[in-house]
Amino acid sequence: MYPFVRLAHSLIKSRRMPAMSPLDPHVSQHRCWPLDCDIFMEMNNGRILTLYEMGRFQAAVRMGLWALLKERKWGLTVAGTSIRYxxxxxxxxxxxxxxxxxxxxERFVYIEQGMFKKNGECASHVLFRTAVVEKNRAVPTDQLIAALGITAPRPEPAAWVQNWIAAEATRPWPPMQDAAEERLSIAS
Structure with a gap:
């Protein structure tokens, strides 16, 4: 079940934090609760993605995006993820x-997140391809960037980020069409 109470607490907490520039990093503190864990008594990979979402929501509040979403009736969506545990x-x-x-x-905002243990070790690292949506369509990022008041140039992505974006562009959609068609032709 989605942790709505935890989300509400997280959003209230973020409203008390100072505002930040959209290009500044956001750091949020969390604790792993027993309900976050799987049968191996470690945080479940699905819950990790949920806690990353809470970090993104907190950042959205601090940078003014949350208010902008409400004002313009925009929504947020995730269009791709690459994670390393x-x-x-x-x-x-x-x-x-x-x-x-x-x-x-022109279409997506790429958000990088990491979970760091108390000793400084990185437990997991993720790259999200996200979009702001209006009426089931992605809002062009130039419109979003202007609305957020970002005047700085677009951050130059690391080589691995560029490689992931390029690789995603070659990925077929819908998936497994070729394999399904091949099976049908073999069965005929």
Whole structure:
């Protein structure tokens, strides 16, 4: 079940934090609760993605995006994710999530996040391809960037981010069409 109470607490907490520039990093503090864990007593990979979402929502509040979403009746969506898990997070362990905009293109904003343990080790790292949507269509990022008041140039993405974006552009959609068609032709 989605942790709505935790989300509400997170959003209230973010309203008390100072405003930030959209290009500044956001750091949020979290704790792994037993309900976050799987049968191996480590944070469940699905819950990790949910806690990353809370970090993005907090950043959205601090940079003024949350108010803009309400004002313009926009929504947020995730259009792709690449995640790497490296260290376990166990019950009652505290950690921080670091969130920053990696770059954007004409359609998507790429957000990089990491979960860091108390000893500084990175437990997981993720890149999200996100969009702001209006009436089920992506809002062009130049419109979003202007609405946020960003005048700085687009951040130059790291090589691995550029490579991921390029690789995603080659990925077929809908998926597995070729394999399904091949099976049908073999069965005929």
């Amino acid at each position: 490296r260290r376990r997070i166990t019950p009652f362990e505290t950690f921080e999530t670091r969130t920053r905009i990696a770059t954007w293109d």
